[in-house]
Amino acid sequence: MVRYGIHVMIENSDVPFQEIDECRNGKEAVDYLQKNRYDLLLTDIRMPFMDGMELSNWIQHNLEQDNRPLIIAVSGYSEFEYAKGMLEAGAISYILKPIDRKEINRALWKAEEITRERGGDSPAGVIGNELTYINRKKMQQAVDYIRKNYDRPIDMAEVSNQVSMNYTMFSSLFKQYTGMNFTTWLRKIRIEKAKRLLQNTDNKLNEVCRSVGFEDASRFTKIFREETGMTPRAYRGKS
Amino acid sequence: MFVGFRRKYDNMTLFQKIRLSIQLFSVFPIILLFIFLILQSPVRWEQAAEEEMGNQMMEVFDAMVYKMNTIELMTKSIFSDTWFTAEVSRVVTDNSLGEYERLTFQKLTLSVLKTVSSINQIQASRLHLDYPMMREYLPYLYRMDRAAGNLWYAERKELSIQGSWYFDVTDGQAKTLYSGYFVGDDMVSYVMPVKVTNEMEGVYEVVMPMMELIPSIYEVEEDADTILIDSNGKLYGIDDNMGIFSDMAELERMLEIPSFCDYQVDGVKVWHIWKNSRPLMIVAQKHAGNDIWLIKAAFMDRQYRKGITEAVGILLVGGLILGVLLWSVNGIVKKLLNDFSVFSNCVKKVGEGGLDVRIPRLRQVEINALAEEYNGMLENVKKLTQDNIKREVSIKDMQLKALEKQIDAHFLYNVLESVKMMAEVRGMFQVSDALLALGRMFRYNLETGSHNVTLAEEIVYLESYLQLSNIRLDYTIQLSENIEDSVRALKVPKMILQPIAENAILYGLNELAEDTTIYLKAYIKGRDACIEMTDMGRGMDENSLDAVRKKISKRDDEKKGGIGLHNIHERIRLMYGDRYGVRIYSKNNCYTKVSILISAGELYE
Numbered sequence: 001m002v003r004y005g006i007h008v009m010i011e012n013s014d015v016p017f018q019e020i021d022e023c024r025n026g027k028e029a030v031d032y033l034q035k036n037r038y039d040l041l042l043t044d045i046r047m048p049f050m051d052g053m054e055l056s057n058w059i060q061h062n063l064e065q066d067n068r069p070l071i072i073a074v075s076g077y078s079e080f081e082y083a084k085g086m087l088e089a090g091a092i093s094y095i096l097k098p099i100d101r102k103e104i105n106r107a108l109w110k111a112e113e114i115t116r117e118r119g120g121d122s123p124a125g126v127i128g129n130e131l132t133y134i135n136r137k138k139m140q141q142a143v144d145y146i147r148k149n150y151d152r153p154i155d156m157a158e159v160s161n162q163v164s165m166n167y168t169m170f171s172s173l174f175k176q177y178t179g180m181n182f183t184t185w186l187r188k189i190r191i192e193k194a195k196r197l198l199q200n201t202d203n204k205l206n207e208v209c210r211s212v213g214f215e216d217a218s219r220f221t222k223i224f225r226e227e228t229g230m231t232p233r234a235y236r237g238k239s
Numbered sequence: 240m241f242v243g244f245r246r247k248y249d250n251m252t253l254f255q256k257i258r259l260s261i262q263l264f265s266v267f268p269i270i271l272l273f274i275f276l277i278l279q280s281p282v283r284w285e286q287a288a289e290e291e292m293g294n295q296m297m298e299v300f301d302a303m304v305y306k307m308n309t310i311e312l313m314t315k316s317i318f319s320d321t322w323f324t325a326e327v328s329r330v331v332t333d334n335s336l337g338e339y340e341r342l343t344f345q346k347l348t349l350s351v352l353k354t355v356s357s358i359n360q361i362q363a364s365r366l367h368l369d370y371p372m373m374r375e376y377l378p379y380l381y382r383m384d385r386a387a388g389n390l391w392y393a394e395r396k397e398l399s400i401q402g403s404w405y406f407d408v409t410d411g412q413a414k415t416l417y418s419g420y421f422v423g424d425d426m427v428s429y430v431m432p433v434k435v436t437n438e439m440e441g442v443y444e445v446v447m448p449m450m451e452l453i454p455s456i457y458e459v460e461e462d463a464d465t466i467l468i469d470s471n472g473k474l475y476g477i478d479d480n481m482g483i484f485s486d487m488a489e490l491e492r493m494l495e496i497p498s499f500c501d502y503q504v505d506g507v508k509v510w511h512i513w514k515n516s517r518p519l520m521i522v523a524q525k526h527a528g529n530d531i532w533l534i535k536a537a538f539m540d541r542q543y544r545k546g547i548t549e550a551v552g553i554l555l556v557g558g559l560i561l562g563v564l565l566w567s568v569n570g571i572v573k574k575l576l577n578d579f580s581v582f583s584n585c586v587k588k589v590g591e592g593g594l595d596v597r598i599p600r601l602r603q604v605e606i607n608a609l610a611e612e613y614n615g616m617l618e619n620v621k622k623l624t625q626d627n628i629k630r631e632v633s634i635k636d637m638q639l640k641a642l643e644k645q646i647d648a649h650f651l652y653n654v655l656e657s658v659k660m661m662a663e664v665r666g667m668f669q670v671s672d673a674l675l676a677l678g679r680m681f682r683y684n685l686e687t688g689s690h691n692v693t694l695a696e697e698i699v700y701l702e703s704y705l706q707l708s709n710i711r712l713d714y715t716i717q718l719s720e721n722i723e724d725s726v727r728a729l730k731v732p733k734m735i736l737q738p739i740a741e742n743a744i745l746y747g748l749n750e751l752a753e754d755t756t757i758y759l760k761a762y763i764k765g766r767d768a769c770i771e772m773t774d775m776g777r778g779m780d781e782n783s784l785d786a787v788r789k790k791i792s793k794r795d796d797e798k799k800g801g802i803g804l805h806n807i808h809e810r811i812r813l814m815y816g817d818r819y820g821v822r823i824y825s826k827n828n829c830y831t832k833v834s835i836l837i838s839a840g841e842l843y844e
Binding site for chain 1: 648655657667670675678682
């Protein structure tokens with residue numbers, strides 16, 4: 001669950017990434033790292049088989065400087081020893097659970113900046129999974145599903161489940177198909193609907209925001225303004 | 240009386256007891272010794288004087304006896320010569336002898352007797368013959384009747400053949416009885432019966448001054464007198480100035496002897512008596528052959544005084560020695576036992592609560608050994624105490640850690656994380672944020688490491704609390720912070736801000752139930768740090784404010800309500816001092832302000 005949540009958070013941070021891979025424990029991570037070159041590693045400390053510290057040390061000892069990913073540590077341990085240990089092992093950030101989305105945002109953007117300065121390729125475009133015919137079909141299905149269920153608090157897991165795909169793959173495919181994150185796409189749909197409701201009905205703002213799937217009026221207002229450049233009230237007044 | 244003494248003894252200190260014992264035991268023999276010496280003293284001088292006088296007496300006696308023997312021997316040898324006696328009888332009986340023969344006889348024969356008279360001081364050496372009408376040959380040969388007035392004349396027929404000594408023979412005798420020489424007083428003569436022939440008997444007499452025979456009796460001595468008692472009991476040589484005694488009877492009375500003449504003694508006999516309250520010593524020796532006594536009586540005043548002085552001197556010296564002994568025993572025992580008092584003083588100090596007191600190096604080996612053991616023991620006690628404390632602490636620590644484990648913070652965090660993610664991915668950011676705040680509160684409460692946190696951490700806790708409150712309450716509480724970044728690092732006790740906010744909500748804001756702001760201000764002033772939280776709530780009237788103020792500074796421990804303003808106040812006072820604590824200000828229907836004053840610690844400039 002947490003990995004999924006982090007995946008979503010990474011997406012929502014709008015940090016330009018190419019691919020997100022997930023591992024269940026330190027040992028798996030080592031396998032992945034040996035096969036591919038990654039720019040960033042987010043790791044917990046307490047993990048079976050190989051914990052975060054050991055993993056970091058492995059990276060330091062076994063990967064060339066250029067091939068090493070940046071490390072962000074996420075942990076329930078607030079003890080200073082662990083933080084110190086991870087930072088000494090090369091982590092650029094140490095985040096406590098439960099994860100503050102603002103904090104992880106900051107850390108991700110910091111990583112992006114460092115990677116850019118390092119001279120890494122700016123991920124232009126999406127590489128990886130190709131949009132096969134079947135995939136395309138699935139994506140369309142997903143889009144339709146979203147269109148039908150936007151008023152509920154749906155998430156990527158639900159939709160990807162609907163189209164029988166694991167969310168990692170779904171995530172990258174969706175991005176290829178629509179050109180944006182799932183969250184962003186969902187938001188856009190919702191705002192569109194909200195606009196229509198504002199124009200065509202007299203429903204109160206609260207009702208409008210709830211009926212398009214926002215939980216909270218202030219949040220709705222904020223996002224509406226981000227997307228359209230004006231407050232919902234103003235928009236309503238316009239038309 | 241013994242009981243009292245016993246009790247007194249029991250109450251004495253060890254020092255006193257030891258001192259007393261040593262003094263008694265060392266003094267006792269010395270006292271005995273001195274008593275002995277003192278008593279011996281008069282005895283000794285008495286004996287010394289006795290011995291001296293005895294020796295003197297014996298010397299004088301022996302000299303006398305020697306002289307007497309010499310004369311006796313000479314006399315006997317002369318008259319054992321039969322030629323001499325034959326010649327004498329021939330010349331005396333033969334009337335027809337010529338003048339020339341008689342002269343020869345006088346000059347040659349009788350001159351044998353000269354040998355005796357030539358001895359120094361011998362006055363006369365004469366032979367008295369009992370032959371009537373005999374011609375006298377002076378100065379040696381005389382008719383018996385010439386000696387008619389002599390002392391010994393009456394007894395001349397009964398004289399012992401050994402001869403006898405007669406004293407004071409010239410007493411009453413005409414001085415010129417024997418012509419040819421002068422005869423003085425105080426003479427002694429030795430007479431011996433002579434048998435010239437069966438028909439002719441005589442008496443030979445040697446006369447000498449008594450002073451020659453026994454010079455001592457005529458000597459004038461201070462406080463002493465030598466006398467002679469002859470066979471008739473007559474006393475010679477009495478020094479009247481002495482006034483010791485005047486006659487035999489008195490002497491016998493003084494010495495408690497019935498009769499001197501019959502008194503038998505071997506060698507020298509000594510008497511000590513008191514005459515006229517003066518000590519008198521009498522030494523007597525008897526010449527058995529002649530029944531004559533030589534007696535010396537001497538007043539022993541001087542010796543007696545000397546003896547007394549000696550005794551007193553001994554007493555004083557003894558006293559002095561005793562005093563020195565007692566004083567030095569006292570000093571030595573005190574010094575030796577000094578260690579005991581040092582020891583007991585240190586023990587007392589330890590008893591008063593100083594585990595760090597150690598006994599210094601002591602002088603006496605055994606006590607020092609004991610002291611070292613004691614020090615070692617104290618060291619052990621101290622170490623054990625410290626170990627005990629450490630153990631207690633670590634046990635408590637362990638218990639806390641176990642408690643922590645029970646709550647299993649990580650499980651909590653992970654659960655919260657998962658739930659939060661569930662909300663997050665669905666874009667339910669309110670829920671997600673609330674769960675974040677909840678997680679932060681949990682983390683704050685579960686980390687029991689130190690009792691101090693930074694102000695920043697405390698504020699995070701307050702923020703989390705308010706965030707969650709806002710979900711619960713109908714109205715929203717904003718937190719306005721007016722705090723410099725440097726102050727955020729200030730170390731503050733745990734749980735001082737949130738309880739105040741809780742109070743504010745409960746008493747100040749709930750009834751108003753409208754959106755409001757809580758203002759938080761913190762600054763450093765000199766050595767102190769001040770944190771102020773103000774709410775724009777109901778406020779309190781003066782009575783209520785007073786009551787609350789009393790409650791805050793109340794002394795006794797209240798059982799109810801662990802975290803309240805009183806609790807915060809007490810904790811701050813305990814940690815920082817009486818000067819610090821919590822103050823509350825309020826204006827009715829306006830505001831309530833709680834001000835916390837603590838020490839700025841390392842942050843003050």
